[in-house]
Amino acid sequence: MKKWIISAFLYLAIVIVGYFAYEAVFGVDEKLDAHTEEHTASTSEAKEAGKAHDSHSGDELHEHGQQTSTESEVKVTVKEENQSLTVRLEDLAGNPVTDLEVSHEKLLHLIVVDDHLDQYFHLHPEETTPGQFKVESPLKEGTYKAFVDIKPKDLNYEVQTILFTVGNPDTGEHSHSSLKIDQTLEKTINGNKVTMTPTSLVVNEPVNLTFDVHGAKLESYLGALGHVVILDEQADEYLHVHPLDGDTPVFETQFSKPGIYKIWAEFRENGNVTVYPFIVEVKS
Known part of the structure; x- marks a missing residue:
């Protein structure tokens, strides 16, 4: 009788010890797996959110005529x-x-x-x-x-x-002449006068280009009141800018490096598109 009772207690002790040993080993692994899956899901969501943000930012930059650093596809x-x-x-x-x-x-x-x-x-x-x-x-x-x-x-x-x-241009004696900065930002072409007034021309700061058409009635051209294209002296930096709103010829842009730039402003009057060129210097 005593031997049976002792055997029963030993068996019960073995079962209890085995249970806790299993829980200690496999229970921890299951928790770690669950934690890993949760962390992976969170990381994936964060990456997707980051991609969405980057894509949206790129669209905004392009809309304002700025070049992005994204590799072109x-x-x-x-x-x-x-x-x-x-x-x-x-x-x-x-x-x-x-x-x-x-x-x-x-x-x-x-x-x-x-x-x-x-x-x-x-x-x-x-x-x-x-x-x-x-x-x-x-x-x-x-x-x-x-x-x-x-x-x-x-x-x-x-x-x-x-x-x-x-054709076949002679490039052997080609030389690139430097642009001369305009002393006055006023142009008269085909009897139409336009004056450009920029805010401070400094790199990495928003610049407003305001055009005075001296009473001329501007017409919509390609869905806007006008278009402005800007190139640096080497024709490497390209900006295509549109008006801030649909009622006034005011354009906002930003220059990424100092130097001499040529600005072409396009306006339509009486059914004809006229291009007004301006040359300015952007300082650091």
């Missing part, structure tokens, strides 16, 4: 052939890019300047085949820089400087 080529300018858009896999948003009434804005920034063209090629746009070329023989302004859907894009030639 669209390859752009510009070529002059058969008296036409051809623009081709491809993704990184070589497929034509066709899904573009309309921006200021056009799918594509093509800005072209010559080496000396004397000639300026704001063109709007039309899509002829998927990913290919064409427009009649107004260019003479020479070397040019192009800027293709588009808004692809679901693809990152940054405007790049595209160098191309027309």
Whole structure:
């Protein structure tokens, strides 16, 4: 009888010790697994939120004419052939890019300047085949820089400087003349006078460009009261700016580095678009 009771107590003790040993080992692992899954889920949500924030920030920068630091997912080529300018858009896999948003009434804005920034063209090629746009070329023989302004859907894009030639220009003795800063920011073209008044031209600070058209009645042009394109002296820094509101020709922008810049302001009066060029210096 005593032996049976002792055996029962020993068996019960073994069961209890075994239970607590199992709980100590496997219970902790289950808690760690649960904690790991929770942490992983939280990290994933944080990453997704970060991506959404970055994407939104990039859209805002592009809307104000600023270039972003995001790697472009669209390859752009510009070529002059058969008296036409051809623009081709491809993704990184070589497929034509066709899904573009309309921006200021056009799918594509093509800005072209010559080496000396004397000639300026704001063109709007039309899509002829998927990913290919064409427009009649107004260019003479020479070397040019192009800027293709588009808004692809679901693809990152940054405007790049595209160098191309027309004909066979002699580049052996080519020299780039420096821009001369305007002493007065007032231009009269075809009898129309425009005065530009900038706020402090300092890098990394918001700058307002206010244009006085001296009583002229401006008309809507490409869905806005006017357009302003800005390039630095080397035609590497590109800004395309639109009015702050729809009633007054006031434009806000920001310069990322000091130097000399050329500003082209486009306004439409009596059905005609006139371009007014200004040259300013931005200081550090």
